[in-house]
Amino acid sequence: MKTIPVDLYNYRRIGENECSMTIHSLVELSGDDIKYLDEHRGMQSFLTISETAVGLEVPDLDVDKLKSTMVENQVYDKDISPSERQRRKIWVLCNKELGKEPTKGEFEDFYMKEMDKIDSYLLEKIARFED
Secondary structure (H helix, E strand, O other), X not given: OOOOOEEEEEEEEEEOOEEEEEEEEOOOOOHHHHHHHHHOOOOOOOXXXXXXXXXXXXXXXXXXXXXXXXXXXXXXXXXOOHHHHHXXXXXXXXXXXXXXXXXXXHHHHHHHHHHHHHHHHHHHHHHHHOO
């Protein structure tokens, strides 16, 4: 988990209960910070808005409490198929195991190996019914 001070620059309503937000970092981000953000695109995060003016000390946050109150993003999950959600998780796993963003070829190889593992697992489950 990473905490980055930001300024809520703008927002706009995009639906009855939805909005799009633009935030600007209040600090210079390193290449590693940018890489971290790239690796976590599409993952659930939380935005905590404090009443602290820019440049003043931010109050302590109970991160565990914040995480425990997060709800699954059901809108996002409805927008993609279960197989696409699985593919995204395999991409994240590949990224973590390689320690870098995989090339197209690296991901294709990794994806096929993971799908073979899933296929073998399902075949084993089916075989249990045939005994």
